[in-house]
Amino acid sequence: xxxxxxxxxxxxxxxxxxxxxxxxxxxxxxxxxxxxxxxxxxxxxxxxxxxxxxxxxxxxxxxxxxxxxxxxxxxxxxxxxxxxxxxxxxxxxxxxxxxxxxxxxxxxxxxxxxxxxxxxxxxxxxxxxxxxx
Amino acid sequence: xxxxxxxxxxxxxxxxxxxxxxxxxxxxxxxxxxxxxxxxxxxxxxxxxxxxxxxxxxxxxxxxxxxxxxxxxxxxxxxxxxxxxxxxxxxxxxxxxxxxxxxxxxxxxxxxxxxxxxxxxxxxxxxxxxxxxxxxxxxxxxxxxxxxxxxxxxxxxxxxxxxxxxxxxxxxxxxxxxxxxxxxxxxxxxxxxxxxxxxxxxxxxxxxxxxxxxxxxxxxxxxxxxxxxxxxxxxxxxxxxxxxxxxxxxxxxxxxxxxxxxxxxxxxxxxxxxxxxxxxxxxxxxxxxxxxxxxxxxxxxxxxxxxxxxxxxxxxxx
Numbered sequence: 001x002x003x004x005x006x007x008x009x010x011x012x013x014x015x016x017x018x019x020x021x022x023x024x025x026x027x028x029x030x031x032x033x034x035x036x037x038x039x040x041x042x043x044x045x046x047x048x049x050x051x052x053x054x055x056x057x058x059x060x061x062x063x064x065x066x067x068x069x070x071x072x073x074x075x076x077x078x079x080x081x082x083x084x085x086x087x088x089x090x091x092x093x094x095x096x097x098x099x100x101x102x103x104x105x106x107x108x109x110x111x112x113x114x115x116x117x118x119x120x121x122x123x124x125x126x127x128x129x130x131x132x133x
Numbered sequence: 134x135x136x137x138x139x140x141x142x143x144x145x146x147x148x149x150x151x152x153x154x155x156x157x158x159x160x161x162x163x164x165x166x167x168x169x170x171x172x173x174x175x176x177x178x179x180x181x182x183x184x185x186x187x188x189x190x191x192x193x194x195x196x197x198x199x200x201x202x203x204x205x206x207x208x209x210x211x212x213x214x215x216x217x218x219x220x221x222x223x224x225x226x227x228x229x230x231x232x233x234x235x236x237x238x239x240x241x242x243x244x245x246x247x248x249x250x251x252x253x254x255x256x257x258x259x260x261x262x263x264x265x266x267x268x269x270x271x272x273x274x275x276x277x278x279x280x281x282x283x284x285x286x287x288x289x290x291x292x293x294x295x296x297x298x299x300x301x302x303x304x305x306x307x308x309x310x311x312x313x314x315x316x317x318x319x320x321x322x323x324x325x326x327x328x329x330x331x332x333x334x335x336x337x338x339x340x341x342x343x344x345x346x347x348x349x350x351x352x353x354x355x356x357x358x359x360x361x362x363x364x365x366x367x368x369x370x371x372x373x374x375x376x377x378x379x380x381x382x383x384x385x386x387x388x389x390x391x392x393x394x395x396x397x398x399x400x401x402x403x404x405x406x407x408x409x410x411x412x413x414x415x416x417x418x419x420x421x422x423x424x425x426x427x428x429x430x431x432x433x434x435x436x437x438x439x440x441x442x443x444x445x446x447x448x449x450x451x
Contacts, residue, residue, distance in 0.1 A: 004157050005220070005245075030221035035245050040228035047234040051227065054234075054241055056149040084146050132157075 004132040006034045009057040011048045012041045013076065016066035021093070025061065028119045034126070045072055049079035052088055059130045062109075064094040074107035081108075089130050093117070137168035140266055145240060148263050152242055155263075156256040158408070166259050169266040174394075176208070176265040177381050178272045180286035182252060182312065183296035185278025188322040190229040191360065192296060193273045195370040196377075197233055200271055206238040208264030208272040212254055215245040222246075226275060240264060251285025252276035255408075258289050258401055282311040288400035291393055292380045294373070296320045297336075299328030306335075313339065316352050318376050324356035324369070348387035350380065414449045 010026045012019050019041050029036045037055050039048065052060050060080070062073055073092045080088050092104060093113040101112055110129065113122055139147040154162035181189045190211065197207050211226040224243035233239040242264075244254040253276055254260075264272045276286050287293050295316035306313075319336055321329055336354050346352075353376050357369030384390045418424045430436045 003247075005247075007153075026223055030216060030223050031219050033216075033220045035215075035222045035224060037224045037227055037243050039231055039234075043231065044235075047231055050234045051231065051241070054145055054149055055224075055227075055243060056146075056153045 006059070006126070006130055006132055007037065007055065007057040008034050008059045008061060008126070008130075009037045009039060009048070009052050009055060010061045010063070011039045011043050011051070012063050013043050013045055013048055013072040014064055014066055014068045015042065016064055016068070016094075017041045018065050019063070021065075022061075022063040025063070025093070025119065025122065028123060029126070032123045032126070045075040045079055048076050049083055049085065052080060053083050053085050057088060058133055059089045059091065059126060062090065062092045062094075064092065064096075067095065069094060069096055070100055070103065073104055073109050077108040087133055091125075093122075136165045137172075137266070140165075140169060140263060141172060141268070143267050148240070148267055149242060152244075152256065152260045152263055155259045156244065156247070156254070158412075162259075166262060169262055173262045173265040176261075176269050176272045177292070177377075178261055178265070178274065178290040179292045179294060179377055180274040180276065180290035181294045181296055182276040182279050182283065182286050183320075184280070184298065184301065187278070187296040187298050188357075189275045189278075189296050190226040192294075192320065192322065192357070192370065192373070193275055194229045194232070195367070196273065196374055197230065197239060199370060199374045201233075201236065201238065205270040206268065207233075207240070208261075208267065208269035209239070209241045209275070210257060210260050210264065210272065211241065211243045211275045212252070212257065212277045213243065213245060214277050215247045217248070220247075240267065240269065246277055249285075250283070252279045252283030253285045253289065255404065258404060261289055279312060281309065284312055284315045285400075287315040288396055291384060291390070292317050292377055294318045294320060294377070296322050297332060298323045299326045299332045317350065317380050318373070319352055319354040320369075320373060321354060321356045323359045325358045325362065325365075329356065347392075348383055348389045350383050350387075410450075414445065417449065418445060 008029050010022050012022055026036045026038045039051055062076060064072055069092060077090050089110050091111045092109050096112055096114050104112055111125055136147055151162055151165050181193060183189055193209060200207060213222055213224045213226060215222045222245035224245060227241060227243055230241050244256060246254050249255045261272055274286060274290055276283060293315050295312060321332055333354060340351060355369060355373050355376060358365035360366050427441050
């Protein structure tokens with residue numbers, strides 16, 4: 001009996017060590033029936049891209065509260081493309097000012113969830129936009 | 134076979150995609166395994182098992198560093214539990230291995246149990262084959278945090294390392310059947326904690342009672358201090374890696390690899406029979422609605438499970 005499961009990597013790039021949100025979201029994805037690989041804090045974009053390829057995930061969710069998202073998020077997308085992972089969807093969350101949303105979208109970040117976004121809405125977004133490759 | 138060739142050349146994307154397809158029971162994945170099978174059997178496969186929080190991932194992380202210094206290539210398979218309620222899983226052991234993420238000679242893959250009992254996932258055996266065929270010198274397999282009898286790992290590896298921590302039970306534990314019996318090497322991790330000496334004594338006593346050991350290999354007991362004492366910790370890990378190597382050499386020199394291999398292929402055949410015979414029958418009786426009506430009859434006591442099974446066998450196995 002074939003049973004496709006959506007695999008998601010939740011990662012925190014950069015120096016920001018506040019991962020409660022990322023862990024709550026991971027748990028929430030688990031409860032939605034997804035397989036979640038959590039890679040922890042202080043990851044370089046290179047480490048995240050490499051791990052996402054090795055784990056064959058469908059989605060990478062990046063969390064950043066430090067303001068470095070303008071560099072870190074697009075860099076992950078770029079590295080995934082370089083390594084043959086251009087079919088992996090990348091989304092972001094954290095403290096992201098409205099004026100950066102367009103720039104992130106242009107860089108290939110498919111959705112950005114900022115404080116106030118409900119967990120249900122994020123799960124809903126994943127169900128609607130991510131399927132097993 | 135292109136897919137198998139790519140994997141043998143070490144292509145991570147193809148390898149990890151195949152592991153995914155095995156997990157998802159995609160029929161085509163079996164074809165790839167058929168092609169890879171002749172090229173497996175070269176890697177030394179080492180399983181680490183033990184209670185949740187015993188420090189299995191941390192030990193694997195340090196072992197990887199140690200073996201990378203010796204220029205060995207590494208595969209690591211990390212198993213974590215699937216939720217029985219939602220089917221979801223948090224695969225969190227990778228956190229401790231992330232410093233190797235950029236090393237192209239280290240391939241780490243997490244697996245969810247997806248309901249399998251025994252401490253592994255049904256896909257584990259084939260995932261080991263994939264890493265082996267990639268040319269990895271060593272493949273580490275970390276079981277789900279186990280209790281007393283998740284011994285499935287012994288069917289898939291050459292060397293079983295049982296990781297223990299002090300303070301988990303009385304002296305009857307050491308003579309029970311189960312996980313302690315399958316150990317080739319014992320590690321007492323966090324050995325600077327209270328109770329480590331007693332645990333060591335109990336394990337020694339248990340081994341003394343065992344009397345004979347296949348190939349003369351009496352499982353060594355290695356004490357490893359916590360990571361808060363880096364030097365002592367590294368000393369312990371070094372000793373562990375030496376024993377892992379010695380164990381494999383012993384298997385080879387005493388002609389014991391054959392009997393381990395027998396155990397391994399029997400388990401694999403058993404799993405293949407399950408997926409080739411039992412699973413299709415189950416699918417048929419579920420899809421046709423037969424399962425539902427059998428369940429109703431069983432609840433009303435109109436039949437019993439053995440009669441059901443005999444009737445199904447008669448119908449589908451001719």
